[in-house]
Amino acid sequence: MIARARDSSFWSSLETPPGRRKGETGEASVDLHPYNAAVSVSLGSASLASHLEGHRVGLVANPASVDHDFTHMTDLVAPLSGVTVAALFGPQHGFRSDLQDNMIETDHAHHARLGVPIYSLYGETREPDGAMLAELDLLVIDLQDVGTRVYTYIHTMTNCLRACAHHGVPVLVCDRPNPVGGLTVEGPMLAPGFESFVGLFPIPLRHGLTIGEMAQLCNESFGLGASLEVLPLHGWHRQMYHDETGLAWVMPSPNLPTIDSTIVYPGQVLVEGTNLSEGRGTTRPFELVGAPWLDARAVAGAMNDHQLPGVHFRPAEFQPTFQKHAGEPCGGCQLHVTDRTAFQPVVTTVALLQTCRRLAPDHFAWRQPPYEYETVMPPIDILSGSDQLRRQLDDDIPFDVIARSWETDLQAFRSQREPYLLY
Structure with a gap:
């Protein structure tokens, strides 16, 4: 293969001086580091x-x-x-x-x-x-x-x-x-x-x-x-x-690669307490959820029927490369947050767990310990904070009723945190 001579006029047209956008001579200088240019928050x-x-x-x-x-x-x-x-x-x-x-x-x-x-x-x-x-x-x-x-x-x-x-x-x-x-x-x-x-x-x-x-x-x-x-x-x-904020997102841990995964994480982390895949081993951890024994269209359809605020569920099939169900095709859905201020990640995931359990009652199961140095309590209990959520889902209590059961504690926490708010 013969290398072609470099056309200096062509290449020079692409080589924009640092801090200047390509265009006419005299065009205003701009910062080519967009995160710096947009930073509004000082750490x-x-x-x-x-x-x-x-x-x-x-x-x-x-x-x-x-x-x-x-x-x-x-x-x-x-x-x-x-x-x-x-x-x-x-x-x-x-x-x-x-x-x-x-x-x-x-x-x-x-x-x-x-x-x-x-x-x-x-x-x-x-x-x-x-x-x-x-x-x-x-x-x-x-x-x-x-x-x-x-x-x-x-x-x-x-x-x-x-x-x-x-x-x-x-x-x-x-x-x-x-x-x-x-x-x-x-x-x-x-x-x-x-x-x-x-x-x-x-x-x-x-x-x-x-x-x-x-x-x-x-x-x-x-x-x-x-x-x-x-x-x-x-x-x-x-x-x-x-x-x-104008700050770049540098993933704080390997399975929160994007702000999208972080937005759903407060709820989707509960999936770790089940035998469903939470999307670890894929490029969309926590946004994808599923299992080999679930039908993607059935999961997504049932979830969209709930009309939960700020989120759409797209049928998805995926194959994790590690963790739960590694190498196995899984049916499920991807969460697409359409309005993050309306989106309620925790109640959304509770609805998702309930839906998957209802669709496949003979397959859905709670993950068993050990988990995060705990060898006795079920992982779902230490993730949710007690055995209440597990018992409520075992009793098939509707997810909206489950969500209302949190409100007294949440109101007390809002008051408790008030003196420590810096912003």
Whole structure:
């Protein structure tokens, strides 16, 4: 194959100078980095540097711990004069978030470039011990939460608050937006006796808090007792979804690749407590749901007949590459959110579980333990927060009646969270 000579006039027409759009000479300069150009929200980490001078710092982070220019927290802190990065800590999926599947523990490691330990908080321990904290003057937490009680990063954070209170290490939490907004709370409350690593405190499934607000609420309401400071966001409002902030979506864990998957997650995570596939092992985790023994058109048709607000169910067939039903063709549906402010993810998934159970009563089953370090209680119980939802669905109580049963607890939580709202 003969390479053709480069036509300099053609190629030069494509080579637009940095910061300038192709067009006539003299056209106004524009920023070619759209996330930077549209940024309206300033992250808590933007004011971090002024709090660190003279300190030996530990960082709780993962690949989503980046600023608006995609600079990672470690690269922001390590060059600061008078600041020593003494240790790194990783949540579930690891500091590098390189473990794709769910509930896979991470080993401790070493950061070659910085020459410091990387302690796993999802392995032999889920709470930093005295030896991990001994060389620190300050622990900084910069994790992207997704607004759902069962997402383990908030429990990693509260475990850090408890440990730091015990060992006398102050904590800074860099606040980040709740990607599904801060107005709506939904779903069942965690009941006493059902605590686990997917639910340590009595909060609803969709809590409507930023991670900084959650830190304050848990630290004060549940007696964690840490010396805590939250570095607030600037420009964020409670009605904002993540794609309205101007910030890029960097997936906080491997199975929440998009804002679409994150919007449905507060409800669809309940599917993990069943023998249905929640779409892990596909490119649309949590948006797809199904099983080998379900008919896609029947599922989608029955769900659309419910006329649930803000969502359409499209018949879908898929074959997971790992996790439940790996390699098996599954029938089910994909959730397409058409109005996310009207969409109610938790009641939607409860309706979906009820529908699948009714369509295939001889096949549908609750997943059995172990699950997230719990070896006795059914996974659906620790996901939903008690055995009530499981019993209600076993008794075929209509999903709208089930949803109404949450309201008293939700109203109490709205009042409880009010003093801790920063925005």
